[in-house]
Structure formats: structure tokens, C-alpha cells
Amino acid sequence: MTEQKSAPIIVFDVNETLLDITTLEPLFERLFGDPLVLREWFAQLILYSQTMTLCGRYSPFGELGVGTLRMLASIHGTTVEASDIDELKARMSTMPAHPDVIPALSALRDAGLRLVTLTNSPSAASPSPLERAGLGEFFERSFSVEAVRKFKPAPETYHLVARAMNVEMADLVLVACHLWDTAGAQAAGGFGALVTRPHNAILPVAELPTPNLIAAELTDLADQIIHRWGHLAHAPRPASS
Structure with missing residues (x-):
């Protein structure tokens, strides 16, 4: 991947990653x-x-x-x-947020990073599960795979976000607690950030992409994201072709 000129958009999986x-x-x-x-x-x-x-x-x-x-x-x-x-x-x-979610999202938002979600679940009328969990305010947009009628990790699901946000895939960081999800985003041209919640771990297979960032807690993962890209959060974003 080429060197980042502006901060990427952070794309969150929802079920199990954010909601318990x-x-x-x-x-x-x-x-x-x-x-x-x-x-x-x-x-x-x-x-x-x-x-x-x-x-x-x-x-x-x-x-x-x-x-x-x-x-x-x-x-x-x-x-x-x-x-x-x-x-x-x-x-x-009505699933609640994990305890580390609001502190992590607050840190990312305070750093000036843009946050969206991408879920396998269909769109929901307000109040959505994210809103009921007190998370709706953190996200610029919420995307569902129903728009492309394919489930993650199909590349079309990640491309959906890139097109809608008018960026390249290299401008997306997919945050999830499922390796199949981060691997799908990386295979599509984005970055993968894995939070290893219980019942989730790295699969040691040579041809499977290793996540770019890994942490056991979402707050730690947020710190890594801010350390790597936070200084670019206020840089002008190049126009997407």
C-alpha cells in the first residue's frame, strides 16, 4: 500500500465487536x-x-x-x-455495548477520526440496536450488506463503504473481532484491525492475511489506531478519482 496522505476512515463491525x-x-x-x-x-x-x-x-x-x-x-x-x-x-x-466500546470510540472521535459501521444485519428503524446501546452518536454513517445482497467477507461489502464514502479501499480500516472479517477487508485492499475478544483468535495459516493491528481490548486497539494515523486526522483528504 502507498503511504497514507490523510487519516483513513475507521469501519466497525457491529455484532460481537461493539455489541455483546x-x-x-x-x-x-x-x-x-x-x-x-x-x-x-x-x-x-x-x-x-x-x-x-x-x-x-x-x-x-x-x-x-x-x-x-x-x-x-x-x-x-x-x-x-x-x-x-x-x-x-x-x-x-437490545444487545448492550461491551464495556470498552464507549471509551474507545470517544478516544477515536476526540482524535478527529471518522467512524462508520458495516454490519451483516439489515438496516433497522430508529431506534436501531446501535442507538439503543448508546452508540449512534459516534458514527457518521451505518452500512448494511443488504445493499449489495452479499455477506462479509465478500469484497463487494467493503467496496460498498469505499464507494459511499468516496474513498479508496486503502483509506479504510476495518475493526472487528472476527479474523474472517479483517482478512476480507485486507484482501479487498483495506487495513484490518483485530480485537481478540473471548472465543476469537488468530488463525495461523500462511496465506491468510495477518491483521495490521491486534489488541485484546478495544481501547488498546484505538490507541494503536490513533498512534498510527491520528496525526493525519486533520490533513486534507485527496479527491478520489
Whole structure:
């Protein structure tokens, strides 16, 4: 990549990176007798979202989440009622922010960096899950993959943000707690910044892009971003061709 002339735009993943999905655990403990089935559900949800994209098909992320829950119920020999689906939807729309999120976003904003989000979840009417979590004020724009009908890490999802913000991919830093997401952004020409929340780690495979920045806490990752690019935050941004 060429040397940066202006600060990049920081693009945040939402689910698990900003919002705490462990608040869904009581539903999975009640249905399956084990709160950690949440992790199986989430992993399968990501797997089948990517499968849909590779197959050239698209269903909204929420619908896939419901279908994945029903699939796991069949596998585990339990029953999912309509009230359980309602609870899943309610919990997903009211997930709180992780404790390190507001301090990290405040530091980035105070440094003059521009912040947006990119999520697999569909657009939501106000108040959105981000607004309910007290995070809406930090972001200039929020993007959903529904606009391109492909799920991350398809390159079109990251290009969507670059086009809308009128910048090159090299002007984007994707912040996520999922290596498949940062790797997708890097493969598309951007930077990757990984926060290694519990249940997420580096995959040591030679051909998989290593994130440009890595930290265990979002506040530490924000400090790294500010150290690397903060001095460029007030530099004029070259016009995109």
C-alpha cells in the first residue's frame, strides 16, 4: 500500500465487536441446557451466511438467525416455539455495548477520526440496536450488506463503504473481532484491525492475511489506531478519482 496522505476512515463491525452477544445466553441455556450453544449458533449463522453468498443467494441475516436456531433445535432434539423466536429477535435488538466500546470510540472521535459501521444485519428503524446501546452518536454513517445482497467477507461489502464514502479501499480500516472479517477487508485492499475478544483468535495459516493491528481490548486497539494515523486526522483528504 502507498503511504497514507490523510487519516483513513475507521469501519466497525457491529455484532460481537461493539455489541455483546453474550446477552443471548439465557435463551440458549433455557432451550439447550447450555449457554455455550450460543457459540455454535453464531458460528453456524456465519457459516451459512457465507454459504448463501458463495451460492449467489441472499436472505436477511435475521431470517438466517431464526433458521439456524431451528436447525440447531433439530440437531439437539429440542423444540423452538414462536415465543422463543420472539425472544431471540428482542434480545438481538437490545444487545448492550461491551464495556470498552464507549471509551474507545470517544478516544477515536476526540482524535478527529471518522467512524462508520458495516454490519451483516439489515438496516433497522430508529431506534436501531446501535442507538439503543448508546452508540449512534459516534458514527457518521451505518452500512448494511443488504445493499449489495452479499455477506462479509465478500469484497463487494467493503467496496460498498469505499464507494459511499468516496474513498479508496486503502483509506479504510476495518475493526472487528472476527479474523474472517479483517482478512476480507485486507484482501479487498483495506487495513484490518483485530480485537481478540473471548472465543476469537488468530488463525495461523500462511496465506491468510495477518491483521495490521491486534489488541485484546478495544481501547488498546484505538490507541494503536490513533498512534498510527491520528496525526493525519486533520490533513486534507485527496479527491478520489
